[in-house]
Amino acid sequence: MNIKILGAFAAVALLAACSSDDKMATPGTTAATSGIVAGSQEDLVANVGDRVFYDLNKSALKTEGKATLDRQAAWLAKWAKNNVQVAGNCDERGTSEFNIALGNRRAKASKDYLVAKGVAGTRISTISYGKDRPVALGSNEQAWMQNRNAITSVK
């Protein structure tokens, strides 16, 4: 189930990457799409932004990522019954075991930011998939940039 959701995200991310040169997907800047139920996972993806990106080997949030998490915090304040999972991911240029810990660190960094913005920590679980749930399948920097992320999903 979870895997299928990630697969759908991958398609979204790839399309965004193709259509905007080296700029990362920023779905929050697009207009609300009709047919999406407000407060749903689709709403989060299309109108808020479900993921933030990290630099190589890093877990520090970047300006764009903070903006995405600010929107997520506001969205979570509005949809107070929604609990979420933040899943940390890594690119393929790291060893398997370390990447699980690094993905966890990225997920925790996003969670900590959301908590600092007022979201109850009990509403946010974290997990890491290391490098085994990439959204982009290429072996190049453009793919790796997309795969160094933390993805928020409604649980």
Place this chain on the structure above:
Amino acid sequence: MTRPMTGIDQQILPALTVPGFGRRRMLAGGAGLITLPMIPHGAWAQATRPGAAEITVDRARNEPIAIALPAFSGDSAGLARDIVGVISNNLARSGLFRVIDPAAYVNASGGDAPNFANWKAISAQALVTGKVDGQGGDKVRVEFRLWDVLQGAQIQGTAYTATLTNWRRIAHIMSDVIYERMLGEKGYFDTRIVYIAMSGPKDRRVKRLAIMDQDAENNRFLTDGSFLVYSPRFHPTQDKITFMSYSNNRPRVYTFDLATGRQQIMGQFEDITLSPRFAPDGNSVVMAQTRGGGSDIISVGANGSGVRRLTDGGGAIDVSPCYAPDGTQIVFNSDRGGDQQLYVMDAGGGGIKRISFGASRQYATPMWSPRGDLIAFTSFNSATFSIGVMRPDGSGERILSESFYCEGPTFAPNGRMIAFTRETASQDARGRGYSSKLVTIDIAGFNERVVNTPTDGGDASWSPLGQ
């Protein structure tokens, strides 16, 4: 015994069993179970004459031993051919033997008194002859002799009586005897490898625990692939493994009893536990536990109790711990200094000391050799990944293999061979061309070979030697 073995003493060989595996072995699916009868007995005969051909492994690297394996005689020709095939494959894959092409054999009849001139003529240094006879029912008797061609003398003569289903193990045990008698070191052929079998596309990779003989035969899947699994590592007795599982979407360390299929979670932790390895005495598992944004090295008693925290990285990632074979020290991977490097500490957790210092390189996945003399590791920079070895004090670093991506070395139990994971890059945005293979290489960096696993594979652990 219709013909006497010349010039040798006969003794009774102690029962040939590998603990746990000698009796029972897991089958596919994680639930099936069959009994594998142990080899009932063997008759042992060993050369009394000292000074049989022995050369060092380092010399053999440059000059593999030329060995001839003519067809075994006896009333079970098909089985005999299979046994010789397994032995030939083992010896050749070691890189330390060159099996002479049977087409070159002249008057290949073996028996008790080979015509050594015929074998000298094709430059054979060693000769293996044998005989396979049915013993009624499912019993078979396999006799083999190892000859020093140059000296014209028998080095070893051994007979095994076993059940037919054990024929591969007999071939591996015979391979180990040949290896040890010719090289003066223990072989590693009667061993198994646990690893992660992989299939499916890169973004939905299916990973299953699997176990196989070291030559990739007798492959068995231990989990069904419905959840991610990582880092299977053998218990020192081979009875069980420890591994990390995403069962129920909760990534935690478990043990897996190979005889019963029983899985047990190792301790109750809020956070992720990962990268486990058994202590050399088998009584505890050392692993990493995430805490905040980092992870610490902890030790957990084999029954899941008795948790000891060995490092407190203060937010650093400490991961991939591995004991020295004497149990006094632990090597692990940490980014506490910024980059990932290798550190050694006392088994109790004190005296942390960095040992890796390669210029602009990072280090990960250390494994201490069963001989104690080397630590194997993954090393990488932005361009390439390598498998290498260094002494436990960090000196004498050597890179054995380099590629787009490799990681996770595991030593064969004699410390002479390493298996590791090698991945190829995707060739396009759909991930085509991506693969993961298990590869072996000797510790001198020669004889690199892909292991012929049924599916993609990696993240392996080589079993200890049987007894």
